[in-house]
Amino acid sequence: MSAATTRSRTPDRLCAEAVDLARAAAEEAAAPGVVGEHAGLVSEGDRVVTHFFECKELGYRGWRWAVTVARASRAKIVTLDEVVLLPGPDALLAPEWVPWSERLRPGDMGPGDLLPTEADDLRLEPGYTGEDELAPNSPVSEEMAELVEAEDAEVTEGPPRNLPTAPARGSIAAVAEELGMRRVRVLSRYGLHLAAQRWEEAFGPKTAMAQAAPAACVSCGFLVPIGGPLGQAFGLCANEFSPADGHVVSLAYGCGGHSEAAVMPKPPQPAAPVIDETRVDPFPLRPERDSGSVPVADDETAELGHS
Numbered sequence: 001m002s003a004a005t006t007r008s009r010t011p012d013r014l015c016a017e018a019v020d021l022a023r024a025a026a027e028e029a030a031a032p033g034v035v036g037e038h039a040g041l042v043s044e045g046d047r048v049v050t051h052f053f054e055c056k057e058l059g060y061r062g063w064r065w066a067v068t069v070a071r072a073s074r075a076k077i078v079t080l081d082e083v084v085l086l087p088g089p090d091a092l093l094a095p096e097w098v099p100w101s102e103r104l105r106p107g108d109m110g111p112g113d114l115l116p117t118e119a120d121d122l123r124l125e126p127g128y129t130g131e132d133e134l135a136p137n138s139p140v141s142e143e144m145a146e147l148v149e150a151e152d153a154e155v156t157e158g159p160p161r162n163l164p165t166a167p168a169r170g171s172i173a174a175v176a177e178e179l180g181m182r183r184v185r186v187l188s189r190y191g192l193h194l195a196a197q198r199w200e201e202a203f204g205p206k207t208a209m210a211q212a213a214p215a216a217c218v219s220c221g222f223l224v225p226i227g228g229p230l231g232q233a234f235g236l237c238a239n240e241f242s243p244a245d246g247h248v249v250s251l252a253y254g255c256g257g258h259s260e261a262a263v264m265p266k267p268p269q270p271a272a273p274v275i276d277e278t279r280v281d282p283f284p285l286r287p288e289r290d291s292g293s294v295p296v297a298d299d300e301t302a303e304l305g306h307s
Contacts, residue, residue, distance in 0.1 A: 011042075025080050026065040030085075044068060050069075052088075060092070061092045062087065063088060127186040196233065203249040220258045220260070222238045234251065236249070241257050242257040
């Protein structure tokens with residue numbers, strides 16, 4: 001170990017004895033009664049020492065006032081360098097600051113909240129908007145220039161609906177707008193991967209419901225196909241009794257509400273009545289007197305109900 005290193009780790013005697021100078025500087029920077037007892041010192045270098053004093057300020061438990069003093073070479077006067085309030089080893093600190101973009105979680109947004117998207121968001125990539133191509137009815141487009149020369153018309157600035165000609169249907173921008181492609185940004189491959197990963201964690205083949213399902217959603221009649229690149233692996237559940245009703249599910253997901261899992265048999269239908277229309281069965285309006293099981297009494301009063 002060199003002599004210079006030894007001198008830097010050994011506190012300078014005059015600087016170490018300047019406790020009153022350090023306390024006076026700390027009391028001048030802090031409020032009265034805030035600076036507590038001397039809590040030690042540390043050598044910062046050759047003839048540079050930092051004194052620590054306890055902080056009695058409410059809310060700063062474990063913090064210390066650090067006062068750094070120094071003296072020039074061969075000088076006997078100690079001077080003040082700086083005064084600062086620093087946290088100690090057991091200080092009460094605020095939690096580490098995390099940007100809002102990292103604190104935000106799904107479901108945190110409420111009605112009226114706006115979520116800004118960063119310009120360099122990896123989940124998005126530039127889409128085709130047709131801005132690099134002039135609109136067919138633009139006053140400076142080639143089509144409008146030819147129209148002016150042919151008809152000697154006078155072109156004025158204004159929105160497309162106020163211009164005399166309709167946009168050409170065969171342009172690339174018109175076709176892109178009709179297909180819904182004229183967006184500033186679209187999902188990138190990374191964004192598609194993140195979405196697919198989230199959906200599979202919620203309604204994918206590795207869930208407990210899918211493991212116990214009798215069949216997969218790819219063969220279920222309640223599955224509604226979706227378009228786009230994710231339509232090859234996901235669909236929309238339309239079974240109101242399924243736990244995934246209204247959610248995007250993986251084609252390998254499944255539940256007990258599969259349309260073909262337990263088909264109920266149809267109730268038996270009674271046979272149609274057979275009517276013989278080739279014969280006539282006579283039915284008397286009044287039954288015969290001797291047709292019943294009870295013999296007919298000879299007393300005429302019995303018919304009238306008398307005893």
